[in-house]
Amino acid sequence: MSHDAYEAVIGLEVHTHLLTRSKLFCGCSTEFGRGPNENVCPVCMGMPGVLPVLNRHAVELAVRTGIAANCEIAPRSIFDRKSYFYPDLPKNYQISQYETPICKGGYIELPGDGAARRVRLVRIHIEEDAGKNIHEANSSLVDFNRSGVPLVEIVSEPDIRSAEEAGAYLRELRDILRYIGASDGRMEEGSFRCDVNVSVRKKGASEYGVKTEIKNLNSFRFVEKAIEHEVARQIEVLESGGKVAQETHLWDPDREETRPMRSKEFANDYRYFPEPDLPPLVVPPEMIDAIRSSMPELPAARRARYARDYGLSAYEVGVLTAEKDTADYFEAVLPGLKNARTAANWVMTEVLRVSNESGKPIAQAAPPASEVRALLKMVEDQQISLNAAKTAFAAMCKSGKSADATVAELGLAQVSDEGAIAAACDKVIAAEAGKVAEYRGGRDKLFGFFVGQVMKAMGGKANPKVINEILKKKLAG
Amino acid sequence: MALSKITPEQVRHVSLLARLSLAPDEEERIRANMDEILGYIDKLNELNTDGVEPTAQVGDPGMAMRDDVVTNHPDPEAMLANAPARERGYFKVPKIIE
Numbered sequence A: 001m002s003h004d005a006y007e008a009v010i011g012l013e014v015h016t017h018l019l020t021r022s023k024l025f026c027g028c029s030t031e032f033g034r035g036p037n038e039n040v041c042p043v044c045m046g047m048p049g050v051l052p053v054l055n056r057h058a059v060e061l062a063v064r065t066g067i068a069a070n071c072e073i074a075p076r077s078i079f080d081r082k083s084y085f086y087p088d089l090p091k092n093y094q095i096s097q098y099e100t101p102i103c104k105g106g107y108i109e110l111p112g113d114g115a116a117r118r119v120r121l122v123r124i125h126i127e128e129d130a131g132k133n134i135h136e137a138n139s140s141l142v143d144f145n146r147s148g149v150p151l152v153e154i155v156s157e158p159d160i161r162s163a164e165e166a167g168a169y170l171r172e173l174r175d176i177l178r179y180i181g182a183s184d185g186r187m188e189e190g191s192f193r194c195d196v197n198v199s200v201r202k203k204g205a206s207e208y209g210v211k212t213e214i215k216n217l218n219s220f221r222f223v224e225k226a227i228e229h230e231v232a233r234q235i236e237v238l239e240s241g242g243k244v245a246q247e248t249h250l251w252d253p254d255r256e257e258t259r260p261m262r263s264k265e266f267a268n269d270y271r272y273f274p275e276p277d278l279p280p281l282v283v284p285p286e287m288i289d290a291i292r293s294s295m296p297e298l299p300a301a302r303r304a305r306y307a308r309d310y311g312l313s314a315y316e317v318g319v320l321t322a323e324k325d326t327a328d329y330f331e332a333v334l335p336g337l338k339n340a341r342t343a344a345n346w347v348m349t350e351v352l353r354v355s356n357e358s359g360k361p362i363a364q365a366a367p368p369a370s371e372v373r374a375l376l377k378m379v380e381d382q383q384i385s386l387n388a389a390k391t392a393f394a395a396m397c398k399s400g401k402s403a404d405a406t407v408a409e410l411g412l413a414q415v416s417d418e419g420a421i422a423a424a425c426d427k428v429i430a431a432e433a434g435k436v437a438e439y440r441g442g443r444d445k446l447f448g449f450f451v452g453q454v455m456k457a458m459g460g461k462a463n464p465k466v467i468n469e470i471l472k473k474k475l476a477g
Numbered sequence B: 001m002a003l004s005k006i007t008p009e010q011v012r013h014v015s016l017l018a019r020l021s022l023a024p025d026e027e028e029r030i031r032a033n034m035d036e037i038l039g040y041i042d043k044l045n046e047l048n049t050d051g052v053e054p055t056a057q058v059g060d061p062g063m064a065m066r067d068d069v070v071t072n073h074p075d076p077e078a079m080l081a082n083a084p085a086r087e088r089g090y091f092k093v094p095k096i097i098e
Helices: A055-068 A163-179 A220-239 A287-291 A299-310 A314-321 A326-331 A341-358 A369-379 A385-401 A403-409 A418-431 A433-440 A444-458 A464-476 B008-017 B025-044 B076-080
Strands: A008-018 A080-085 A092-096 A109-110 A119-126 A132-135 A141-142 A149-158 A193-203 A212-217 A247-251 A258-259 B090-094
Touching: A008 A220, A055 A119, A055 A287, A080 A464, A092 A119, A092 A220, A092 A299, A109 A163, A141 A369, A141 A385, A163 A193, A163 A220, A163 A299, A193 A220, A212 A220, A212 B008, A220 A258, A299 A314, A299 A341, A314 A326, A326 A341, A326 A369, A341 A369, A341 A385, A369 A385, A369 A403, A385 A403, A418 A433, A418 A444, A418 A464, A433 A444, A433 A464, A444 A464, B008 B025
Parallel strands: A212 A247
Antiparallel strands: A008 A149, A008 A193, A080 A092, A109 A119, A119 A149, A132 A141, A141 B090, A193 A212, A247 A258
16 A cells, blocks of 8 residues: 555644743843843742733734734633743743633635635643753753743644645744734744644544644744654554554754653653742733734635736745735835836845845835835836946945935946937947848848947947837948 | 542652652652642532632733833843852753753
């Protein structure tokens, strides 16, 4: 029996930091990259006698996430204690939500050409992060800066059927979180983490197979690779007559394989119970309404609009909308231009290139959108060539000067003066009598050569369209 | 007293979860103690609670929340003061093995 007879059943649990300034239950900073144990206080260190006080903004961002993911927002939810012992957990319990999360249900729609593919969500809940362990040769070191940083956990239904689809879901989720300002979605910094539940079953089966959980995935590529590896492994186990064991695997990025974690004792016996230090969380309808009315256009809506209104391809739409900043910039360049594609191409190539090369956001790396618009307007009006626009753009990125000033300063304005161009054409025709004869004798290919010569004579600034017209007439002789 | 509700195995399981090391006589004392607590719960179970929401807390519904303002502790160094071992600003603990 081949591997094609099986299908994968995948559910993802995403943990993402919420973009608050302070921690979930205390005023310590959430800033990443500080020295060890600098953002700590008695609350997030679990000292005796302290009490947690909930950060309102974390609640707002969780509600925002829930609205963006089409969830039902619970008017009343409960915080619970999840008890386990680990050196990065100073209270020996994590404050989380168990039976009554703040968001229930919902779905994420995946981008694609065909019919919209929905991945349903089970829930989204608020919880606090743990500290960070660093393993040394003979000891482990613990930093509690991350302890108490607000997270939401977003749990999907097992609706995902391939590694590729898992990647698409994660990218879409990350884009949404960035659009709504709930998370920066930085996987490498650990602010967006993913655990994967994978099982396989014969196609057409209605029962789920035994699943394994893969942890330690900190890039989209690793998620996809780990799923591919784990699906193949499980099929092999089943095909050779074995049984898949329900266990937790760790992804080893060096060996590109998953391996079982040494089972933690009673790993799943967390003894949840309602956190006695926190009353039920009541989210008033006014708060939900206010957040709902402040939601930005989400990536899916923006993609649909770009395809419909600007006639851009799925690829182009994907590049332009992946980051909210890029799409906002594109839309700020647009007004007054005849062709949206001119702006689209420019943003996708020139603007994103300077941003990527400098490692800076567009706002810092590229000129203001209004100046790029002015530059593209000159191209549309044939005042400058596309190449001249590129030269001007590079100069503008460095100097910060306006499009007008830059084009004037560099003498990039295109010459469309027919008299001047005609004179240059006459000169070339006179100088290249032999080639002119060949051309007239049928060597059409030489036309490009003449255009090049005229352009050279004009210092590269002549309008190529005008050269073409005049040369055609003159060579026809 | 009714039949024992808590077995010695359950006491050992719970004490392991709580990382408590109990002597045999302590185990028996705690088992009896937990039995009594569950006996009291049985008593409460005699009440008719139809239509009553499960309640973990009493008082005004809804909790006070704070604004998202950073108020870092003035002396984070003090948080490490009682650490049995530390290294370069970290808490140092026995090596954790996955």
